[in-house]
Amino acid sequence: MLNYIFNPKTIAFIGASEEPKTVGSGIALNLLQSKKKIFFVNIKSKKIFKRKTYKSILDIKEKVDLAIIAVPCAVVNKVATECALKKVKGVIVISAGFSENNNKERENELKEILKDIPLVGPNCLGILNTKNNLNASFAPFIPKKGNIAFLSQSGAIIDSVIDIARTENYGFSKIVSFGNEAGLDLSDYLDYLVKDKETKVIAIYIEGIKDGRKFLEVASKVSKIKPIIVLKSGKTELGKSAALTHTGSLAGDSKIYSSVFKQAGVIEVDSIEELLLTAKTFSFNEPCLNGVGIVTNGGGFGVLAVDYFDALKIKVPKLNEGKNPFDVLGDALADKYEIVMEAMLRQKDIHCLLVIQGLQIMTEPEKTAKIIVKLQKKYGKPIIASFVGGESFKKAVSIVEKNKIVNITEIKKAVKVIRYLTYEK
Amino acid sequence: MNLLNFKDSQELFKKYNIIIKDTDIFNDKESVLKFAKKIGFPVILKVFSDKIVHKTEKGAVITNINDVNELADVYDSLDKKFKDKEGMMVQKQFDGREVVVGMAHDNTFGPIIMFGLGGIFVEILKDVSFRVCPLNKKDALEMIKEIKSFEVLTNFRGKKKVNLNKLAELLLNLSKLALKEKEVVSIDFNPVFLNEKEINIADFRIIIKKNA
Numbered sequence: 001m002l003n004y005i006f007n008p009k010t011i012a013f014i015g016a017s018e019e020p021k022t023v024g025s026g027i028a029l030n031l032l033q034s035k036k037k038i039f040f041v042n043i044k045s046k047k048i049f050k051r052k053t054y055k056s057i058l059d060i061k062e063k064v065d066l067a068i069i070a071v072p073c074a075v076v077n078k079v080a081t082e083c084a085l086k087k088v089k090g091v092i093v094i095s096a097g098f099s100e101n102n103n104k105e106r107e108n109e110l111k112e113i114l115k116d117i118p119l120v121g122p123n124c125l126g127i128l129n130t131k132n133n134l135n136a137s138f139a140p141f142i143p144k145k146g147n148i149a150f151l152s153q154s155g156a157i158i159d160s161v162i163d164i165a166r167t168e169n170y171g172f173s174k175i176v177s178f179g180n181e182a183g184l185d186l187s188d189y190l191d192y193l194v195k196d197k198e199t200k201v202i203a204i205y206i207e208g209i210k211d212g213r214k215f216l217e218v219a220s221k222v223s224k225i226k227p228i229i230v231l232k233s234g235k236t237e238l239g240k241s242a243a244l245t246h247t248g249s250l251a252g253d254s255k256i257y258s259s260v261f262k263q264a265g266v267i268e269v270d271s272i273e274e275l276l277l278t279a280k281t282f283s284f285n286e287p288c289l290n291g292v293g294i295v296t297n298g299g300g301f302g303v304l305a306v307d308y309f310d311a312l313k314i315k316v317p318k319l320n321e322g323k324n325p326f327d328v329l330g331d332a333l334a335d336k337y338e339i340v341m342e343a344m345l346r347q348k349d350i351h352c353l354l355v356i357q358g359l360q361i362m363t364e365p366e367k368t369a370k371i372i373v374k375l376q377k378k379y380g381k382p383i384i385a386s387f388v389g390g391e392s393f394k395k396a397v398s399i400v401e402k403n404k405i406v407n408i409t410e411i412k413k414a415v416k417v418i419r420y421l422t423y424e425k
Numbered sequence: 426m427n428l429l430n431f432k433d434s435q436e437l438f439k440k441y442n443i444i445i446k447d448t449d450i451f452n453d454k455e456s457v458l459k460f461a462k463k464i465g466f467p468v469i470l471k472v473f474s475d476k477i478v479h480k481t482e483k484g485a486v487i488t489n490i491n492d493v494n495e496l497a498d499v500y501d502s503l504d505k506k507f508k509d510k511e512g513m514m515v516q517k518q519f520d521g522r523e524v525v526v527g528m529a530h531d532n533t534f535g536p537i538i539m540f541g542l543g544g545i546f547v548e549i550l551k552d553v554s555f556r557v558c559p560l561n562k563k564d565a566l567e568m569i570k571e572i573k574s575f576e577v578l579t580n581f582r583g584k585k586k587v588n589l590n591k592l593a594e595l596l597l598n599l600s601k602l603a604l605k606e607k608e609v610v611s612i613d614f615n616p617v618f619l620n621e622k623e624i625n626i627a628d629f630r631i632i633i634k635k636n637a
Contacts, residue, residue, distance in 0.1 A: 212534035216557055256531050259555040262571075263564060 001118050002184070002192040004089035006129045006174060008036060008065035011136065012057050012088070014079050015070035015095075016040035016048050023070050023094060026138035027126065031068075033142070034134045039064065057086045066090045068126065068136055073097025076122065077106065080113045091183075092136060093122035099180050111182045119183025120176065125155030128162075128175040131198050137177065146171020147200035148279045149193045151178060151186065153207050157272065169401045170280040173198035181210050187218040194222045201282040203275055204230040209257075216264050223265035227282045229420070230266050231275045232257050267420050277406075277413065278420045284404040285382035287423040288351040291315045293344035294325035296356040297332050297363065301388060301411060305354060308415035314422060317349045324350075330360040334367035341371065345379040352418055353383045356411065357393075365396035373403040382421060386414045428475040429631040430511050437609075437631070441602040443595065445626050447517035454500050458493055460515050467491050467518040470499050471628075474510035480628070489518060519627050521620035522578060522587055525553070526595055528603045529611040536603035538596055542574050543616040560600040565593040578619070585621040592617075592624060608633045 013031055017024025028048060031038045039060050040048045047053055054060055057067060057079070067083040069076055069091065076095050083091055091114055098107040100123050110122065120127060126137025130145040139155075143162040148170060152158050155177045165171065173196065176189055186209060193199045202222070209215045219228060261268045269275050292314055296302040302325030309316055316324050321343050328336045337355070344350050355372055357363060365387060376383045385400045385407040387393035397407045408414035429437070431450045438445060447464045450473055451457050461468045472485035480486045485507060487499045500513060523543030531537050534557045541553030554571040556564050569575070569592060579586045599612065611632045618625045 209533055212531070212557070216534065256534060256537060256555055256557075259537075259568075260534055260557055262567070263556055 002090070002188070004065045005092070005118055005120060005127060006134070006192075007132060008090065008134075010037040010039070010062055010064050011066045011068065012039040012041055012054075012060060012064045012083075012086075013068045013070070014041040014057060014083075015068075016042050016045075016053065018045070018048050023138045026140075027068060027070060027094070027136070030135035030137065030139070030142075034132065036132075036134065037062070057082050057088070060086070064088045066092070066136065068092045068094065070094040070138075073101075073103070073106065073122075077109050077113060080110055084113055084117060088117060090118045090120075092120040092124070092126055093179075093182075094124060094126055094138070095121075096123040098122045098182065107180060107182050114183060117183075118188075121179035122182060124179030125158055125177035127177070128172070130172055130174070137175075139175070143175070144171035145173070145198075147173055147198060147283050149173050149196065149199040149202045150175045150204075150279075151189050151193075151202065152176070152205040153178060154205055155179075157205050161272070161276065164276065168276070168280070170276075170283050173200075185210050185214070187211065187214045190218050190222045190228070194225050200226060201279050202226055202228045203279040204228065205272075205275065206230065206232050207234045212260065216260055219264035219266050227287060228264075228266045229269055229275060229278050229282065230261060231269050231272065232261075269420070274413075274416065277408065278417055281382075281384070281406050281417050281421055284406055285421060287421055288382055290422050290424050291317050291349045291351045292418055293317075293319070293341075293347070293350040293353045294356065295328060295337060295340050295344065295353065296325055296358075297328050297330055297337075297360060298356070298358040299327050301356040301358060301386075302327055304411050305356065305415060308412050309418075312415065312419040314415070314419050315349075317347070319343065320347055331362050333362060334364040334371055337368050338371045338375070341375050341383075345375060345381055350381075352381055352421065354386060354411075354414055354418060355383060356386045356388060357396075359389045359392050365393050366399060369396035369399035372400055372405060376403070376405055382418075384408060384414050384418055386411055427633050427635060429633050430475060431473050431514065434629060434631050437602070437606065438629075441598045443598050443602070443626070445629065447519075447625075448514065450512040450514045452512045454497065454504075457500055457513055457515050458496060461490075461496055462493065464515075464517045466496075468496065469516050469518050469627075470496065470503060471514040471516070472503055472507040472510050473512055473514045474507065476509055477507070516627065517625075519618035519625040521618035521623075521625070522584070523616040524578075524592065524619055526592075526599060526614040526617055527612055528558075528599050528609075531557070536600070538568070538600055538603065540568050540592075540596060541572060542577055546572075546574050546577075547615075556600075558600040558603045560597055562593060562597065565596040565600075568596070569593065587619040588621060588624065592619060595624060595626075610634055 015024050016028040040053045042053050045053050067088040069079050073095050128135050135142045143165050158177050193202050294305050326340045387396050400407050449460050467489050469488045477483050490496045525541045525543050525547045527539040536558040538556050539553050541547040546552045552573050554568040556568045613630045614626045616627050
């Protein structure tokens with residue numbers, strides 16, 4: 001049922017405009033970049049970007065799959081009624097001025113008008129689908145293709161994320177700004193994405209969940225098939241009625257959401273940076289069991305890593321041949337890394353490697369990088385590289401990243417990502 | 426908001442196999458003394474009233490009563506001090522490690538179950554875990570192990586590991602109750618005493634909807 005939202009053949013945009021720096025022109029220009037059939041609707045203008053403009057969606061003769069509405073909120077429901085009459089197969093309402101603005105009534109009316117038609121929004125940025133180059137939003141541009149789906153309650157975060165991703169080594173399958181969820185809710189998108197071939201991992205930013213019990217049920221099923229990573233802001237609201245018991249008052253200021261995420265098998269992170277880094281790691285790797293091998297050429301890095309792993313209850317199993325972390329020592333050449341890494345990868349209770357390299361005079365970063373790539377392909381276990389330095393490691397980092405191996409300079413962050421990747425703690 | 430009385434609470438718990446052992450409520454001294462002799466000393470005596478939410482703070486709970494004479498005296502003084510009450514609750518003085526178990530309703534997720542260790546662990550450290558109903562056995566054991574002070578329940582300072590299965594059973598029974606009994610707003614079992622063999626609920630509080 002969401003197929004017409006993400007893969008429409010024909011699109012009508014109601015509220016199109018030519019005026020620079022407006023939502024109306026932003027969306028219009030974005031839509032023109034896709035190879036879809038686009039109709040502009042505007043009650044006043046005759047031509048927009050040299051295209052014929054319709055006064056109403058009902059004036060368009062062809063069938064319309066997707067209608068995008070960005071008109072003043074007072075007329076949204078009138079326009080939506082015309083969309084229903086036109087029998088469109090999906091609607092995105094960009095306009096704000098609904099329940100988020102205490103106008104619950106207007107939102108309920110919209111919901112009623114479009115009750116048989118999938119509805120994204122209102123109060124949202126829109127959706128993006130990289131597969132067919134569809135930017136049905138006012139996000140400034142379409143990001144690189146990739147296998148991460150991103151669902152966000154905040155449109156601003158979407159804009160920033162696609163800009164951050166520009167210079168990063170990952171891409172997106174679909175991006176949805178779901179707004180007030182008057183029609184489709186978060187669980188509906190999860191249901192769609194679990195079957196979406198382009199999506200391997202689902203990243204979410206939320207402030208609150210509309211239907212908690214539905215989310216628990218759907219997310220529990222989806223997370224068994226595709227990893228779900230969530231960044232949640234704000235706290236839960238508990239009924240005042242419950243404050244007479246301990247349970248009630250403790251739940252009020254506590255972590256119901258975090259408990260739900262655990263129960264549903266959803267990975268909870270605590271910053272935008274972690275959300276993206278974790279999504280990227282899952283986009284390159286499969287989740288693994290608990291047990292990490294650490295190779296380093298500096299004792300200090302190894303000790304730091306073990307401290308961090310220990311605090312997060314990640315096992316650092318003893319090596320059959322040697323110590324873990326294994327310090328190859330400062331004068332180690334790449335071949336020594338290879339021997340140790342291979343011993344670790346062969347060991348049954350080691351499910352993931354953290355390969356750390358600091359810069360010493362004999363260090364061979366590029367050679368080491370190539371070995372990491374080679375051994376990762378040979379053994380299939382996740383490897384996180386941590387080239388601790390800057391300019392001198394640029395080439396090495398680009399070698400591993402090109403081969404879908406994540407490099408994280410800060411060891412603490414690398415450790416945290418490995419913990420998220422570990423599904424049995 | 427109403428506090429459910431003793432008899433109705435006990436009836437409700439029974440439906441879900443939640444048994445409040447060695448505990449009963451009476452309105453006369455003779456029966457209190459008789460029941461105490463039957464369950465054996467030491468006992469505790471509590472005033473049970475829907476007007477008193479915080480019994481301990483109001484001085485409505487006397488613990489470690491060692492014989493009949495002492496019990497008779499305590500009865501008289503509490504009886505005089507608290508006129509408006511459902512009755513006097515006599516209970517065996519349980520021992521073991523104290524935990525807290527509860528349920529409440531979350532606006533987004535519906536009925537939830539809480540678990541934590543008693544005393545300062547819950548009051549000050551707020552070291553508690555939550556799950557949304559329905560719970561399965563795996564959820565129950567996970568939430569027990571999730572609290573930071575879980576080690577207190579294992580072989581700790583010469584004490585034996587408590588019976589975690591009995592604890593998980595209570596969480597599961599409470600989850601069933603929470604999903605079925607729509608009038609129940611919130612429940613506290615606080616404290617619950619756990620040792621290596623058994624589980625004993627020493628105090629409970631059920632809040633029901635006003636018009637239920």
